Amino acid sequence: MRKLAILCLSALVVSSRSASAQNTCHSADLNSAHFIQGLNAMMDTSQAAFRAKLQMALVTSSAIVLASDSATCARAGLAVDSIAKGFVPGATHPPTTAPLYVIRVGTSFTVADLNSPPSDHFDWVFFFGPLWEYRGIIGM
């Protein structure tokens, strides 16, 4: 049943094109370095089960890069804005316009929206497949 819910969530994300968010790409900084470091750490053999939960392919460090093209980051904004509806049907979540950290992991994507003061604690990172299908969220 949970697998079916993930599929529905994926469909919701993929089909969401009504919002008008125009997110831009966040430039490289300490946060992006932290995320890239964390994603590289997930390529360790000990993390195979965790990667599997996120349907994340094993890639080399050269395939984990911060995106900088506007089309990709605008699409990332649409995908992230759709997620809340998957978790809370009927939720009204206005489109965000903040610059996003979008990191390519091979052919997949991870996205983080950090539009608030910094924190040493953890941040929420969204995982998507090559076609922006939802794959999961982690605290990182």
Next chain:
Amino acid sequence: MVVKAFVGGWEQTSTVTVQCLVTPADARLNDTTTDFKIRESILDMLERSNADSSPTAGFNVNHPGWDGGWIHETAFFEWRKANGEIQIDNVVPNFSDACTVNFYVPSPPAPGDSLIANGHSHVTNPGDPMYCRTTKNVNGVDVPGARFPGDTAGPVVFAPPDSVGADRGDRSGANALQSPNYVITNSGLLLRIDPVANNSLPNPQTWYRVFGGTTAQRKCSWPKKYKYQ
């Protein structure tokens, strides 16, 4: 005050507890229909976090039931299913220490189920050292944190008070999933962070005393109904 009611004659078939209702009112925390199920999960988080461990124990100390071996954060997600039932997923982190947590957010149990709350634990008491694998930002500069007592890096101390407001990770947990995020501290304070439209806006935040505090406050402490397995 806890009153237990038993139904079913000699063979007990149902049990309910009567607990103080929290103020300001919170429909989730005061949900008697589930026998305060969410309260139990919130308290369990501290147990699963090894909150009773010594804060001076570093990475080189092991605790039963957790191969990380140090105090760490845990999380939960509460769902209202389409048939009205409540399901709570207690999350086992992929990695966590006293400073941070890395975990997978479970997807809805079934299509149409709704996330109604999520939460995590803040285990370190104010003034205690935090032994962590991550770097810490101190006065705008990233420095490595100590991993265990005696580490040359020196420990990062959790600055008091623990009633300081939510940080970015806490707030994002409410905003990204559009559900309240509960944060339980080791000292018995519970913070509810209500979601807002985006991370640039301030989140409404409400504090509750769950245990500890003054004698009067302890009268409304939440009881532990069973030990976490």
